[in-house]
Amino acid sequence: MADTQTHIDTLEFMKWHGAGNDFVMIDSRGRDAVVTRELAAGLGDRNRGVGFDQLAEIRSSDVADIDLDFWNADGSRAGACGNATRCVARYMMEQTGKDALTIRTSRGVLEARADGDLVAVNMGQPQLIWEEVPLSHDVDLQHLPLDGDPVAVGMGNPHCVFFVDDADAVDVAGIGPGFETDPLFPEATNVEFAEVRSRDEIRMRVWERGTGITLACGSGACATAVAAHQRGLTDKRVRMELDGGWLTLDWREDGVWMTGPTAFVYSGQLTQAFLKGL
Numbered sequence: 253m254a255d256t257q258t259h260i261d262t263l264e265f266m267k268w269h270g271a272g273n274d275f276v277m278i279d280s281r282g283r284d285a286v287v288t289r290e291l292a293a294g295l296g297d298r299n300r301g302v303g304f305d306q307l308a309e310i311r312s313s314d315v316a317d318i319d320l321d322f323w324n325a326d327g328s329r330a331g332a333c334g335n336a337t338r339c340v341a342r343y344m345m346e347q348t349g350k351d352a353l354t355i356r357t358s359r360g361v362l363e364a365r366a367d368g369d370l371v372a373v374n375m376g377q378p379q380l381i382w383e384e385v386p387l388s389h390d391v392d393l394q395h396l397p398l399d400g401d402p403v404a405v406g407m408g409n410p411h412c413v414f415f416v417d418d419a420d421a422v423d424v425a426g427i428g429p430g431f432e433t434d435p436l437f438p439e440a441t442n443v444e445f446a447e448v449r450s451r452d453e454i455r456m457r458v459w460e461r462g463t464g465i466t467l468a469c470g471s472g473a474c475a476t477a478v479a480a481h482q483r484g485l486t487d488k489r490v491r492m493e494l495d496g497g498w499l500t501l502d503w504r505e506d507g508v509w510m511t512g513p514t515a516f517v518y519s520g521q522l523t524q525a526f527l528k529g530l
Protein backbone atom coordinates (compact mmCIF):
# COMPACT_ATOMS: atom_id res chain seq x y z
CA MET A 253 0.00 0.00 0.00
CA ALA A 254 1.27 3.50 -0.83
CA ASP A 255 2.43 5.64 2.11
CA THR A 256 -0.23 8.32 1.72
CA GLN A 257 -3.01 5.78 2.35
CA THR A 258 -1.60 4.17 5.46
CA HIS A 259 -3.40 6.60 7.77
CA ILE A 260 -6.79 6.40 6.00
CA ASP A 261 -9.42 4.12 7.50
CA THR A 262 -12.17 4.83 5.01
CA LEU A 263 -12.63 7.23 2.13
CA GLU A 264 -15.75 8.95 0.83
CA PHE A 265 -16.24 9.08 -2.93
CA MET A 266 -18.88 10.05 -5.49
CA LYS A 267 -19.72 8.53 -8.86
CA TRP A 268 -20.68 10.90 -11.70
CA HIS A 269 -20.82 10.80 -15.46
CA GLY A 270 -20.91 13.33 -18.28
CA ALA A 271 -22.38 11.95 -21.51
CA GLY A 272 -21.44 8.45 -20.34
CA ASN A 273 -17.79 9.36 -19.57
CA ASP A 274 -17.75 8.11 -15.97
CA PHE A 275 -15.82 9.38 -12.98
CA VAL A 276 -15.06 8.81 -9.37
CA MET A 277 -14.64 12.09 -7.50
CA ILE A 278 -12.84 12.44 -4.20
CA ASP A 279 -13.21 15.72 -2.35
CA SER A 280 -9.93 16.39 -0.55
CA ARG A 281 -10.51 20.06 0.20
CA GLY A 282 -9.08 20.98 3.59
CA ARG A 283 -6.75 17.98 3.86
CA ASP A 284 -3.68 16.57 2.11
CA ALA A 285 -4.20 14.90 -1.27
CA VAL A 286 -4.86 11.17 -0.88
CA VAL A 287 -4.85 9.79 -4.41
CA THR A 288 -1.83 7.80 -5.53
CA ARG A 289 -1.25 5.72 -8.66
CA GLU A 290 -2.07 2.58 -6.62
CA LEU A 291 -5.35 3.98 -5.32
CA ALA A 292 -6.37 5.20 -8.79
CA ALA A 293 -5.61 1.87 -10.47
CA GLY A 294 -7.32 -0.13 -7.68
CA LEU A 295 -10.41 2.04 -7.67
CA GLY A 296 -10.47 2.06 -11.48
CA ASP A 297 -10.73 -1.74 -11.61
CA ARG A 298 -14.37 -2.39 -12.64
CA ASN A 299 -14.32 -5.86 -11.03
CA ARG A 300 -12.45 -5.29 -7.77
CA GLY A 301 -12.90 -1.54 -7.30
CA VAL A 302 -15.61 0.94 -8.28
CA GLY A 303 -14.63 1.45 -11.91
CA PHE A 304 -14.29 4.71 -13.80
CA ASP A 305 -12.86 6.24 -16.95
CA GLN A 306 -11.15 8.95 -14.88
CA LEU A 307 -10.73 9.81 -11.23
CA ALA A 308 -10.83 13.48 -10.17
CA GLU A 309 -9.47 14.69 -6.84
CA ILE A 310 -10.72 18.09 -5.69
CA ARG A 311 -8.31 20.12 -3.55
CA SER A 312 -8.32 23.51 -1.88
CA SER A 313 -6.88 26.27 -4.05
CA ASP A 314 -5.11 29.53 -3.40
CA VAL A 315 -5.75 30.90 -6.91
CA ALA A 316 -9.14 29.52 -7.99
CA ASP A 317 -12.33 28.13 -6.40
CA ILE A 318 -10.72 24.67 -6.43
CA ASP A 319 -7.72 22.75 -7.76
CA LEU A 320 -8.37 19.53 -9.69
CA ASP A 321 -6.15 16.54 -10.50
CA PHE A 322 -7.02 13.66 -12.86
CA TRP A 323 -6.05 9.99 -13.19
CA ASN A 324 -6.91 7.40 -15.84
CA ALA A 325 -8.22 3.91 -15.03
CA ASP A 326 -4.72 2.38 -15.35
CA GLY A 327 -3.45 4.74 -12.62
CA SER A 328 -1.64 7.13 -14.99
CA ARG A 329 -2.09 10.90 -14.67
CA ALA A 330 -4.25 12.82 -17.18
CA GLY A 331 -3.44 16.49 -17.71
CA ALA A 332 -6.97 17.41 -18.76
CA CYS A 333 -10.43 15.91 -18.48
CA GLY A 334 -13.19 18.10 -19.84
CA ASN A 335 -16.18 16.00 -18.82
CA ALA A 336 -14.88 15.48 -15.26
CA THR A 337 -14.25 19.23 -15.03
CA ARG A 338 -17.89 19.85 -15.96
CA CYS A 339 -19.12 17.28 -13.41
CA VAL A 340 -16.96 18.71 -10.63
CA ALA A 341 -18.18 22.19 -11.56
CA ARG A 342 -21.82 21.01 -11.19
CA TYR A 343 -21.02 19.47 -7.78
CA MET A 344 -19.40 22.72 -6.62
CA MET A 345 -22.27 24.82 -8.02
CA GLU A 346 -24.78 22.70 -6.09
CA GLN A 347 -22.71 23.07 -2.92
CA THR A 348 -22.05 26.81 -3.16
CA GLY A 349 -25.08 28.14 -5.07
CA LYS A 350 -22.71 29.82 -7.55
CA ASP A 351 -23.34 29.54 -11.28
CA ALA A 352 -19.76 30.33 -12.34
CA LEU A 353 -16.49 28.93 -11.01
CA THR A 354 -12.76 28.89 -11.62
CA ILE A 355 -10.92 25.56 -11.54
CA ARG A 356 -7.15 25.17 -11.60
CA THR A 357 -5.89 22.14 -13.53
CA SER A 358 -2.35 21.35 -14.67
CA ARG A 359 -2.90 23.45 -17.79
CA GLY A 360 -4.07 26.56 -15.96
CA VAL A 361 -7.19 28.11 -14.48
CA LEU A 362 -10.35 27.09 -16.38
CA GLU A 363 -13.71 28.85 -16.19
CA ALA A 364 -16.97 26.89 -15.81
CA ARG A 365 -20.54 28.21 -16.10
CA ALA A 366 -24.00 26.77 -15.59
CA ASP A 367 -26.06 26.75 -18.78
CA GLY A 368 -29.51 25.66 -17.62
CA ASP A 369 -29.30 21.91 -16.97
CA LEU A 370 -25.97 21.79 -18.77
CA VAL A 371 -22.49 22.90 -17.71
CA ALA A 372 -20.02 24.72 -19.96
CA VAL A 373 -16.26 24.86 -19.42
CA ASN A 374 -13.61 26.83 -21.27
CA MET A 375 -10.93 24.23 -22.02
CA GLY A 376 -8.47 26.91 -23.16
CA GLN A 377 -6.80 27.41 -26.52
CA PRO A 378 -5.61 24.32 -28.37
CA GLN A 379 -1.89 23.59 -28.42
CA LEU A 380 -0.87 23.63 -32.08
CA ILE A 381 2.93 23.48 -31.76
CA TRP A 382 4.61 20.04 -31.92
CA GLU A 383 6.52 20.44 -28.61
CA GLU A 384 3.29 21.34 -26.80
CA VAL A 385 1.12 18.41 -28.00
CA PRO A 386 3.73 16.85 -27.41
CA LEU A 387 5.15 15.07 -30.47
CA SER A 388 8.61 13.50 -30.66
CA HIS A 389 9.77 15.78 -33.50
CA ASP A 390 8.72 18.61 -35.80
CA VAL A 391 6.12 17.48 -38.37
CA ASP A 392 3.05 19.01 -40.03
CA LEU A 393 0.43 18.69 -37.26
CA GLN A 394 -2.42 18.87 -39.77
CA HIS A 395 -1.06 15.92 -41.77
CA LEU A 396 0.83 13.59 -39.47
CA PRO A 397 3.11 11.05 -41.18
CA LEU A 398 0.87 8.15 -40.10
CA ASP A 399 -1.54 5.89 -41.99
CA GLY A 400 -4.93 7.59 -42.28
CA ASP A 401 -3.52 11.17 -42.43
CA PRO A 402 -4.55 12.22 -38.87
CA VAL A 403 -4.29 15.66 -37.22
CA ALA A 404 -2.48 16.29 -33.88
CA VAL A 405 -3.99 18.70 -31.35
CA GLY A 406 -3.06 19.33 -27.71
CA MET A 407 -5.79 20.28 -25.23
CA GLY A 408 -3.65 19.92 -22.10
CA ASN A 409 -3.31 16.30 -23.27
CA PRO A 410 -2.42 14.84 -26.67
CA HIS A 411 -4.96 13.90 -29.35
CA CYS A 412 -4.61 12.20 -32.74
CA VAL A 413 -7.74 12.86 -34.82
CA PHE A 414 -8.66 10.73 -37.86
CA PHE A 415 -11.36 11.78 -40.31
CA VAL A 416 -13.35 8.79 -41.54
CA ASP A 417 -16.39 8.18 -43.75
CA ASP A 418 -18.27 6.11 -41.16
CA ALA A 419 -17.24 6.38 -37.49
CA ASP A 420 -19.52 3.49 -36.49
CA ALA A 421 -17.71 1.14 -38.87
CA VAL A 422 -14.30 1.80 -37.26
CA ASP A 423 -12.77 -1.00 -35.14
CA VAL A 424 -11.79 1.48 -32.38
CA ALA A 425 -10.52 -1.22 -29.98
CA GLY A 426 -8.49 -2.84 -32.75
CA ILE A 427 -6.90 0.30 -34.19
CA GLY A 428 -6.74 2.64 -31.18
CA PRO A 429 -4.02 0.97 -29.08
CA GLY A 430 -1.44 0.99 -31.91
CA PHE A 431 -1.77 4.73 -32.41
CA GLU A 432 -1.98 5.38 -28.64
CA THR A 433 1.60 4.18 -28.26
CA ASP A 434 3.03 5.33 -31.61
CA PRO A 435 6.58 6.71 -31.09
CA LEU A 436 5.47 10.01 -32.66
CA PHE A 437 3.70 10.63 -29.32
CA PRO A 438 6.35 10.42 -26.56
CA GLU A 439 3.68 10.59 -23.83
CA ALA A 440 1.23 8.39 -25.82
CA THR A 441 -2.02 9.86 -27.16
CA ASN A 442 -5.79 9.76 -27.16
CA VAL A 443 -7.17 8.65 -30.55
CA GLU A 444 -10.35 10.06 -32.11
CA PHE A 445 -12.31 8.85 -35.18
CA ALA A 446 -14.49 11.62 -36.56
CA GLU A 447 -17.15 11.58 -39.27
CA VAL A 448 -18.13 15.06 -40.42
CA ARG A 449 -21.89 15.10 -41.09
CA SER A 450 -22.22 18.79 -41.93
CA ARG A 451 -20.53 22.16 -41.24
CA ASP A 452 -21.97 22.06 -37.72
CA GLU A 453 -22.24 18.39 -36.82
CA ILE A 454 -19.70 15.63 -36.20
CA ARG A 455 -20.03 12.01 -35.06
CA MET A 456 -16.97 10.96 -33.02
CA ARG A 457 -15.72 7.81 -31.26
CA VAL A 458 -12.65 7.63 -29.09
CA TRP A 459 -9.87 5.43 -27.74
CA GLU A 460 -8.49 7.09 -24.61
CA ARG A 461 -4.90 6.92 -23.47
CA GLY A 462 -4.72 5.04 -20.17
CA THR A 463 -8.38 3.95 -20.25
CA GLY A 464 -9.42 2.53 -23.65
CA ILE A 465 -12.84 2.97 -25.25
CA THR A 466 -15.03 5.48 -23.43
CA LEU A 467 -18.52 6.72 -24.27
CA ALA A 468 -17.30 10.31 -24.51
CA CYS A 469 -14.10 12.34 -24.14
CA GLY A 470 -14.46 16.08 -23.60
CA SER A 471 -10.90 17.12 -24.42
CA GLY A 472 -11.09 14.76 -27.41
CA ALA A 473 -14.28 16.45 -28.56
CA CYS A 474 -12.53 19.85 -28.32
CA ALA A 475 -9.50 18.54 -30.23
CA THR A 476 -11.76 17.05 -32.92
CA ALA A 477 -13.68 20.31 -33.35
CA VAL A 478 -10.40 22.22 -33.70
CA ALA A 479 -8.96 19.68 -36.17
CA ALA A 480 -12.14 19.72 -38.30
CA HIS A 481 -12.16 23.50 -38.46
CA GLN A 482 -8.47 23.62 -39.31
CA ARG A 483 -9.08 21.20 -42.19
CA GLY A 484 -11.84 23.51 -43.47
CA LEU A 485 -14.55 20.91 -42.84
CA THR A 486 -16.66 22.68 -40.20
CA ASP A 487 -17.47 26.03 -38.67
CA LYS A 488 -16.07 26.99 -35.26
CA ARG A 489 -19.22 25.88 -33.43
CA VAL A 490 -20.32 22.26 -33.81
CA ARG A 491 -22.58 19.72 -32.15
CA MET A 492 -20.91 16.37 -31.61
CA GLU A 493 -22.55 12.98 -31.16
CA LEU A 494 -20.45 10.62 -29.06
CA ASP A 495 -21.33 7.05 -28.06
CA GLY A 496 -22.77 8.35 -24.76
CA GLY A 497 -24.51 11.55 -25.83
CA TRP A 498 -24.09 15.01 -27.26
CA LEU A 499 -21.62 17.84 -26.56
CA THR A 500 -21.44 21.32 -28.08
CA LEU A 501 -18.04 22.75 -28.92
CA ASP A 502 -17.41 26.41 -29.66
CA TRP A 503 -13.86 27.60 -30.52
CA ARG A 504 -13.92 31.26 -29.46
CA GLU A 505 -11.38 34.07 -28.97
CA ASP A 506 -10.84 33.00 -25.35
CA GLY A 507 -10.64 29.23 -25.88
CA VAL A 508 -12.66 26.14 -26.76
CA TRP A 509 -15.93 26.08 -24.82
CA MET A 510 -17.53 22.70 -24.28
CA THR A 511 -21.12 22.37 -23.08
CA GLY A 512 -22.90 19.17 -22.07
CA PRO A 513 -24.80 17.16 -19.47
CA THR A 514 -23.67 16.02 -16.01
CA ALA A 515 -25.18 13.34 -13.76
CA PHE A 516 -24.60 12.43 -10.12
CA VAL A 517 -25.03 8.66 -9.75
CA TYR A 518 -24.22 7.76 -6.13
CA SER A 519 -21.87 8.35 -3.24
CA GLY A 520 -20.13 5.71 -1.15
CA GLN A 521 -17.36 4.90 1.23
CA LEU A 522 -14.33 2.77 0.49
CA THR A 523 -13.75 0.13 3.14
CA GLN A 524 -10.65 -0.23 5.22
CA ALA A 525 -10.22 -3.72 3.75
CA PHE A 526 -10.23 -2.33 0.19
CA LEU A 527 -7.73 0.40 1.08
CA LYS A 528 -5.45 -2.02 2.91
CA GLY A 529 -5.52 -4.42 -0.04
CA LEU A 530 -4.24 -1.89 -2.56
Ligand SMILES: N[C@@H](CCC[C@H](N)C(=O)O)C(=O)O
Pocket residue numbers: 273305306324329330331332333334335336409410442460461462463466468469470471472
Ligand atom coordinates in the same frame (compact mmCIF):
# COMPACT_ATOMS: atom_id res chain seq x y z
N1 LIG B 1 -12.25 11.77 -20.79
C1 LIG B 1 -11.46 12.92 -20.62
C2 LIG B 1 -10.04 12.86 -21.04
C3 LIG B 1 -9.27 11.82 -20.31
C4 LIG B 1 -7.79 11.95 -20.32
C5 LIG B 1 -7.11 11.06 -21.27
N2 LIG B 1 -7.40 9.68 -21.16
C6 LIG B 1 -5.60 11.33 -21.20
O1 LIG B 1 -4.83 10.56 -20.59
O2 LIG B 1 -5.20 12.34 -21.77
C7 LIG B 1 -12.14 14.20 -21.07
O3 LIG B 1 -13.37 14.29 -20.93
O4 LIG B 1 -11.46 15.13 -21.50
